[in-house]
Amino acid sequence: MAGETTRPVPTTMGKDGVPVAQTIASPTNNKVRAQCKAPPHTVVPIVFVPGIMGSNLRDKDTHKNIWGLNSIIGMLFQWGFRSSSTRQGKLNPDNAEVDPDGGFPGKSATVPDAETAKQRGWGTVAKMSYGGFLRWLDDSLNADLCGSAVPGEDKSPWADYEGKTEPGAEWGAEKTFDPIAPEESNKAWINFYCPVHAVGYNWLKSNGDSGKDLVHGVADKDGHVIVKGIDQIIQYWNDFETTGGHKPYQCKQVILVSHSMGGLVTRAAVHEKFGNAADKVLGIVHGEQPANGAAAAYHHCRSGYGGMTGIVLGRNAAQVTAVFANSPGAMELLPNQQYPTRWLKARAAGDAAPVMQLPESDPYIEVYPEKDKWWRLIDPSLIDPSGVYKKAGTDPWKDGYQQNLTRVASFHYTLEMSYHSQTYVHYGSATEICSIWGDLIWESASSASLDPIALLIASPDKGSNPVTVRGTKFHIVDPQVMGYSQPGDGTVPKCSGEAPNAQGGGNIQQSFKMTQGFQHQDAYNDVQVQHATLWCIGKLLKQAEVL
Numbered sequence: 001m002a003g004e005t006t007r008p009v010p011t012t013m014g015k016d017g018v019p020v021a022q023t024i025a026s027p028t029n030n031k032v033r034a035q036c037k038a039p040p041h042t043v044v045p046i047v048f049v050p051g052i053m054g055s056n057l058r059d060k061d062t063h064k065n066i067w068g069l070n071s072i073i074g075m076l077f078q079w080g081f082r083s084s085s086t087r088q089g090k091l092n093p094d095n096a097e098v099d100p101d102g103g104f105p106g107k108s109a110t111v112p113d114a115e116t117a118k119q120r121g122w123g124t125v126a127k128m129s130y131g132g133f134l135r136w137l138d139d140s141l142n143a144d145l146c147g148s149a150v151p152g153e154d155k156s157p158w159a160d161y162e163g164k165t166e167p168g169a170e171w172g173a174e175k176t177f178d179p180i181a182p183e184e185s186n187k188a189w190i191n192f193y194c195p196v197h198a199v200g201y202n203w204l205k206s207n208g209d210s211g212k213d214l215v216h217g218v219a220d221k222d223g224h225v226i227v228k229g230i231d232q233i234i235q236y237w238n239d240f241e242t243t244g245g246h247k248p249y250q251c252k253q254v255i256l257v258s259h260s261m262g263g264l265v266t267r268a269a270v271h272e273k274f275g276n277a278a279d280k281v282l283g284i285v286h287g288e289q290p291a292n293g294a295a296a297a298y299h300h301c302r303s304g305y306g307g308m309t310g311i312v313l314g315r316n317a318a319q320v321t322a323v324f325a326n327s328p329g330a331m332e333l334l335p336n337q338q339y340p341t342r343w344l345k346a347r348a349a350g351d352a353a354p355v356m357q358l359p360e361s362d363p364y365i366e367v368y369p370e371k372d373k374w375w376r377l378i379d380p381s382l383i384d385p386s387g388v389y390k391k392a393g394t395d396p397w398k399d400g401y402q403q404n405l406t407r408v409a410s411f412h413y414t415l416e417m418s419y420h421s422q423t424y425v426h427y428g429s430a431t432e433i434c435s436i437w438g439d440l441i442w443e444s445a446s447s448a449s450l451d452p453i454a455l456l457i458a459s460p461d462k463g464s465n466p467v468t469v470r471g472t473k474f475h476i477v478d479p480q481v482m483g484y485s486q487p488g489d490g491t492v493p494k495c496s497g498e499a500p501n502a503q504g505g506g507n508i509q510q511s512f513k514m515t516q517g518f519q520h521q522d523a524y525n526d527v528q529v530q531h532a533t534l535w536c537i538g539k540l541l542k543q544a545e546v547l
Contacts, residue, residue: 211268
């Protein structure tokens with residue numbers, strides 16, 4: 001009541017959505033009332049969608065985990081030194097599904113325990129890569145649960161950005177930077193409750209399929225929902241009841257935050273040919289998206305991964321190809337038809353000028369279908385180490401890889417350059433240790449001149465990388481020394497990270513070219529990336545309807 005003296009009582013979030021406050025009884029002559037907070041009525045869930053290999057997977061039949069990113073040591077035990085045959089057998093898109101039982105990353109403002117974290121989908125994504133960010137984002141958005149009905153008594157999550165242009169320069173804004181106004185900050189803070197959810201997906205499948213799953217959710221073979229999609233998340237908050245049947249919340253739309261390949265999944269989710277859920281999504285924040293692919297994916301197929309990463313993901317072409325050639329999702333990270341042309345080159349040692357450059361137009365026509373050329377993507381002999389196709393009496397190239405390639409091309413031809421009408425982007429564009437292949441260069445061991453026509457049509461004598469061609473050995477030049485590298489994040493080159501802003505037109509509200517230097521997988525552990533994401537969410541909430 002007006003004029004009453006109150007004292008604040010600490011409020012925490014109980015079982016997913018129930019605010020809990022504790023106080024003690026006082027004498028009747030004590031007229032100071034306890035004041036506790038409740039979240040706003042309008043819920044706008046923040047739904048995080050991870051990158052490739054950032055979702056936990058299990059076997060569909062046994063429910064045994066086959067890919068669980070809870071710790072580095074755990075992954076080394078699980079996948080260190082596994083054979084190509086084992087990799088093909090276990091990481092099969094048709095036999096795998098999302099595992100919802102990943103590690104609990106810890107409490108946050110609205111997640112008091114592991115049970116609530118699982119309900120929010122946190123267990124579907126990699127604790128090692130994203131657990132800290134999920135907690136940070138939930139705390140940043142909801143530490144005060146709702147803020148105050150009187151602006152200024154507490155602090156909005158966006159108070160530090162109000163009216164300031166400095167973040168635009170710090171984060172590398174590529175469009176005119178529109179600071180968050182105090183009225184925007186207060187509207188978002190007072191009117192919207194933003195619990196943080198996560199939605200993992202089967203990253204071995206096509207991103208078109210995963211986009212549909214992101215919208216509609218996923219059930220196991222027994223019909224039990226193991227992944228809540230956008231539909232279920234919205235329904236959950238609308239159906240939520242407190243004691244006595246009171247419905248405290250209304251929910252109409254979500255905000256999607258993506259990392260890496262999750263950008264392709266979220267774009268598919270809102271595309272009319274896939275998930276068709278644009279009206280259920282207020283906007284999307286894309287982080288480190290390989291929008292047009294990454295040449296590093298070609299390198300990994302020919303060389304494997306280096307260092308400790310290779311022990312888990314594959315140390316050579318045989319280990320990587322056994323999974324890659326059989327997984328449309330992985331293949332959709334290759335440079336696509338929108339990627340700059342002539343990215344695959346060959347040159348003589350010491351000669352900067354390439355004598356071979358592909359593709360002239362479309363890699364799905366000019367590069368990836370090639371079976372016998374030395375510069376091919378896939379060695380047919382490495383597709384089926386476990387003998388799956390052989391046992392079925394089918395051809396690994398024709399019935400496996402080629403069918404997957406057709407599906408991958410169809411996905412990219414359909415997705416093209418489409419983006420949600422309220423899209424925000426950030427990407428890494430650092431040099432030195434974060435630079436990565438923009439163009440990929442095969443270099444001969446000899447400085448002798450090369451015959452371009454003979455080189456173009458030659459078959460390999462032996463090897464993947466290095467590869468011997470007509471007695472001459474070629475190797476892929478390291479991006480740190482090659483002269484064709486691009487700034488990036490160690491995985492996604494600048495040309496792909498900046499593609500949404502270059503190709504998305506008026507749908508891209510802001511694009512941040514971030515030069516501070518962070519590695520791709522750890523991007524959301526970077527402080528500037530975290531704050532840029534929070535800022536983008538604040539701008540998107542300006543468009544939200546108060547229900």
